[in-house]
Amino acid sequence: MAYYDSLFNGLGLRVWCDAEPGSANVSMASLLAKTNPDTANTGPVFPFPSMDELYQACSSFPQSRDFTAAVETGFLNIKDVLKSVLDPLTQPLSWLLEFALFSFLTTPWWIIIPLILWLVWYVCRSVNIVAFVTLSFVFLGFIDHLDAALQTLAIITVCTGICILFGVPIGIAMAKSNPLERALIPLLDLLQTLPTFVYLIPLIFLFSVTEPKLYGIAIIVYAIVPVIRLTNLGIRLVDQDVVEAVNAFGMSPKQKLLGVEIPLAMPNIMAGVNQTIMMSLAMVVIASLVSAPGLGVLVLRGIRNLELGVGLIAGLGIVLLAVILDRVSKAAIARVSSGQTYR
Amino acid sequence: MAQAPKIQIRNLYKIFGSDPASALEQVKAGMGKDELLAKTGHVLGLENISIDIREGAITVVMGLSGSGKSTLIRHINRLIEPTDGQVLIDGEDALLLGTEALREKRRTGMSMVFQKFALLPHRSVLDNAALALEVRGISQSERHKEAYVWLDRVGLGGYENHYPHQLSGGMQQRVGLARALTSNSDIMLMDEAFSALDPLIRSDMQKLLLELHVELKKTIVFITHDLDEALRLADHLVILKDGAVIQQGEPQSILTTPTDPYIEAFVSDINRARVLRVRSVMTPLNQEITYAGDVGPDDTLESLITLSDGNTSYNFRVVEGEIPIGQIDMKDLVKALVPRVSAAEHQPL
Numbered sequence: 001m002a003y004y005d006s007l008f009n010g011l012g013l014r015v016w017c018d019a020e021p022g023s024a025n026v027s028m029a030s031l032l033a034k035t036n037p038d039t040a041n042t043g044p045v046f047p048f049p050s051m052d053e054l055y056q057a058c059s060s061f062p063q064s065r066d067f068t069a070a071v072e073t074g075f076l077n078i079k080d081v082l083k084s085v086l087d088p089l090t091q092p093l094s095w096l097l098e099f100a101l102f103s104f105l106t107t108p109w110w111i112i113i114p115l116i117l118w119l120v121w122y123v124c125r126s127v128n129i130v131a132f133v134t135l136s137f138v139f140l141g142f143i144d145h146l147d148a149a150l151q152t153l154a155i156i157t158v159c160t161g162i163c164i165l166f167g168v169p170i171g172i173a174m175a176k177s178n179p180l181e182r183a184l185i186p187l188l189d190l191l192q193t194l195p196t197f198v199y200l201i202p203l204i205f206l207f208s209v210t211e212p213k214l215y216g217i218a219i220i221v222y223a224i225v226p227v228i229r230l231t232n233l234g235i236r237l238v239d240q241d242v243v244e245a246v247n248a249f250g251m252s253p254k255q256k257l258l259g260v261e262i263p264l265a266m267p268n269i270m271a272g273v274n275q276t277i278m279m280s281l282a283m284v285v286i287a288s289l290v291s292a293p294g295l296g297v298l299v300l301r302g303i304r305n306l307e308l309g310v311g312l313i314a315g316l317g318i319v320l321l322a323v324i325l326d327r328v329s330k331a332a333i334a335r336v337s338s339g340q341t342y343r
Numbered sequence: 344m345a346q347a348p349k350i351q352i353r354n355l356y357k358i359f360g361s362d363p364a365s366a367l368e369q370v371k372a373g374m375g376k377d378e379l380l381a382k383t384g385h386v387l388g389l390e391n392i393s394i395d396i397r398e399g400a401i402t403v404v405m406g407l408s409g410s411g412k413s414t415l416i417r418h419i420n421r422l423i424e425p426t427d428g429q430v431l432i433d434g435e436d437a438l439l440l441g442t443e444a445l446r447e448k449r450r451t452g453m454s455m456v457f458q459k460f461a462l463l464p465h466r467s468v469l470d471n472a473a474l475a476l477e478v479r480g481i482s483q484s485e486r487h488k489e490a491y492v493w494l495d496r497v498g499l500g501g502y503e504n505h506y507p508h509q510l511s512g513g514m515q516q517r518v519g520l521a522r523a524l525t526s527n528s529d530i531m532l533m534d535e536a537f538s539a540l541d542p543l544i545r546s547d548m549q550k551l552l553l554e555l556h557v558e559l560k561k562t563i564v565f566i567t568h569d570l571d572e573a574l575r576l577a578d579h580l581v582i583l584k585d586g587a588v589i590q591q592g593e594p595q596s597i598l599t600t601p602t603d604p605y606i607e608a609f610v611s612d613i614n615r616a617r618v619l620r621v622r623s624v625m626t627p628l629n630q631e632i633t634y635a636g637d638v639g640p641d642d643t644l645e646s647l648i649t650l651s652d653g654n655t656s657y658n659f660r661v662v663e664g665e666i667p668i669g670q671i672d673m674k675d676l677v678k679a680l681v682p683r684v685s686a687a688e689h690q691p692l
Contacts, residue, residue: 041548245461249475249526250449259477263465 003047004057017058035117050233056261075202083206090213093220096158097212101293104154105147112150113137120324124331132327138318150293155287156280159216163224163276168269171231174258181232192225196286204290215287222283226275234268235261267337274329281322295321344633347434348395349530349562350419355392355428357414357586360385363426376585388414390587392428394504397579398529399560403594405573406583412439412566415583416534419447420453420563432530450479454523456537456684460515462507462647468494468518475526493521497551513544524555524659533565538570549575574598574618582606595623599679615647615680624679625669632670634660644676 008017049055051064056155104112137328140149174181206215238261246260262269288296295314302311358366358379366385376387389411396402406412417423417510418430421437430437432452440448454475462471469487470477472494476486494503497517507515516536523531533552537545549572556563567573573580574594581591589603590620598619601607623638635657638647651673661669 239461239464241457241459242459242463244422245455245457246463246474246478247480248422248453248455248532249522250446250451251478252446255478260463264463277612 001098002053002056004049004054008058011059016240017060019060068081075205086206090207090217093158093162093216094211094213096162097155097216098155100158101151101212103117104150109141109146113141116153116341120328124328126334127332129327129331132326136324139319142321144315145298148293148295148298148314149317150294152281152284152318155215155219155292155294156277156321156325157286159223159280159284160273160277161220162216162220163227163280164273166220167224167227167272167276168231169273171228171269172235174228174232175235184228185212188225188229191221196283196288198291200287209291212292215284215290215292218287218290219280219283219292223276223279226279227269227272230268230272230275231265234265237268238264267333270329270336271335274326274333277329278322281318281325285318292317345453346398349398349433350394350396350564351429351431351434352392352394352396352415352418353431354427355389355418355430356426357387357388357423358385358412358426359420367426388587389418389425390452390585392583392586392588394581394588394591396562396564398562400578401516401556401563401565401576402579402581403565403567404581404583405567405570405576407568409585410583411586412568412583413534414586416532416564416566418450419530419532420455450475451526452528453530453532454526454528455532455534456516456519456523456536458538460507460512460539462515462518462522466506467503468499468505468507468510471507471518472525473484474522475528482622489527490521490525493524494518496524496555497521513540513548516540516548517551520551522557531561531563531564533563534626535568537564538567538569545572552576570613571618574613582609594618595620599623614645616648617643619644619679621647621659621661621671624673624676625671628660628667628670632641632658634658634670636660637662638671639663644680647671647673 008014048120051062051067054061055063093304105113116137117130117134121130137146137149140146170184174184196218199221203214203218207217242260242264243256246256251259284292284294285296288294288300295317298314299311301307302309302314356370358370360383361382363385366379366383366387369383370379370387370390374382376390379385379387392415394404396401404412404415414423415478417439418425419432421430421440425438432448437445456650460607463474466474469490472490473483476489477483482501491500491503493499494517497520499514499517499521500582502510502514507518510518516539519536523533532648537548540548552563553576565573565576567576568603579596580594580597582589582597582603584603584605590597590601590606597606598610598615601610614624620640621638621642621644624644636659638650638659638661640661640663647659650659655673655677657673659671659673660667661671
């Protein structure tokens with residue numbers, strides 16, 4: 001009947017195959033085959049031995065839909081344990097995000113905007129950039145997008161802060177230990193290449209969609225990679241002659257790390273931070289699918305309701321934010337690096 | 344001379360590779376460097392090195408690149424761990440020091456000057472010079488005071504607030520020297536310290552080092568590949584080749600009696616008149632000769648040639664202080680200028 005019948009017969013598994021006929025799910029193809037017996041054997045001459053194909057020859061063999069179902073039940077089985085561990089661990093993230101969103105929105109605009117401008121000035125000391133940021137915020141405020149932009153900014157601030165808090169020490173540990181580097185690099189590669197939507201699927205099962213930590217985790221997991229990578233690289237690229245010299249003068253590992261390695265790796269670390277900020281911004285838009293507030297919600301509304309203007313203007317707001325964050329962090333890198341050009 | 348050496352290196356071996364212990368046995372059984380590399384893939388860095396480094400003297404280790412001299416100096420402060428052997432500092436085995444004790448030794452007992460300067464690019468010249476004191480945890484005002492003194496001493500007064508990249512190579516190495524001096528340690532390790540500098544600046548730095556040495560009497564281990572530099576600075580000269588000591592001793596004696604063709608080839612290229620001193624060429628006093636004048640035992644032969652105006656018939660009396668200690672015949676002097684290797688090839692007519 002089916003192409004692989006002879007295989008199971010040859011292996012003497014026929015008895016096992018027919019042991020519990022019909023207990024598995026019935027596929028559309030087999031239903032069609034039953035109603036239309038003439039077309040049953042008109043498939044390819046030599047079909048690929050896939051699970052479904054083998055199932056046709058042997059009804060005890062699992063179908064491919066059983067495979068995805070197994071993954072799902074597997075995840076659902078560990079879900080409760082995972083949730084009981086992760087929920088309390090990540091609760092501070094929810095609080096932090098709620099607090100940031102609350103304080104960005106409740107602070108009057110005439111306090112929060114000057115505060116941001118002062119911060120920009122403090123970080124990059126450039127009149128041009130401060131002027132650009134001022135104009136951008138005036139524009140966003142004028143078209144009533146200020147609140148959404150501030151929400152996006154609040155989420156990015158919290159997530160980037162946490163990425164730096166965890167990413168820099170992980171990067172340093174990686175630079176100090178070759179086995180750790182070998183172990184982490186495939187993981188970082190995986191995090192960077194997984195399609196962004198795929199992060200969201202297990203997270204939706206784990207946490208309630210109303211909790212901010214759901215999108216917080218998605219953003220952090222996605223955006224932490226560059227700061228880890230570039231911290232690792234930066235520490236490894238510190239001039240070995242200098243490291244040898246400070247060793248010769250008896251510096252302790254702590255003195256060396258704080259006084260030499262981190263300062264010399266700073267341009268690279270800052271480049272990682274810049275990348276992390278940009279990736280948070282990219283993810284915060286996608287995270288609006290799981291209730292992240294901000295400009296992303298407006299973009300989503302544009303797509304869902306085909307409101308062209310709403311989507312485009314929100315998109316423009318995101319571009320403005322991206323340019324601001326990029327320019328400010330790059331100016332900060334330039335300031336850090338300027339003291340270090342040597343040779 | 345009678346006092347115990349400041350640093351004693353005893354039967355030191357260094358083998359680079361995955362299994363140095365078994366390679367060591369083969370080396371001790373007599374396997375050579377090339378054979379070891381071909382058979383086991385291990386590199387013989389240092390082979391049975393024994394050197395006494397006298398307190399308050401400049402010991403120069405000379406060799407071509409790849410001879411293991413930089414590896415050797417890094418064994419003294421254990422930037423490199425030996426495969427076998429002993430390094431005694433003040434009679435105490437430095438290889439037995441624990442991490443903390445070793446760090447303490449590096450902080451207070453020795454300082455180092457590097458070929459590539461290795462200054463901290465993100466710190467001012469002043470902070471760089473104060474590094475050793477900072478590591479020891481001395482307050483900023485105190486360490487800056489000390490750093491000011493030494494920066495001024497090496498001729499960098501006024502550059503304290505510059506950054507290393509704003510200085511020329513020679514000035515950067517002066518900072519490196521000031522950094523080592525500020526640590527105020529007895530031992531100074533200098534790894535090809537002047538090799539990256541222009542000849543004129545190098546000569547200035549050698550002069551500065553000699554002046555400082557007269558003043559401070561530190562124990563200096565100096566690594567170089569330049570024989571002229573080695574002869575100018577050395578109280579004790581060690582010549583390394585392929586990781587082994589082939590001759591060591593007083594530089595003048597190495598120059599006049601090289602024991603190895605490798606050293607002969609080395610010494611044949613230098614300006615002997617400028618390096619050789621009267622003491623190495625003089626003969627015992629012979630009262631029957633009349634002298635054209637008195638000279639000191641540490642005058643160079645070059646200065647005698649100038650003094651005699653090229654006349655080889657003169658004899659000079661060698662006087663140390665007020666006491667005559669020997670004489671020198673200008674004919675002997677001229678012969679001493681010709682390297683032994685060529686003297687052997689061309690028999691006198």
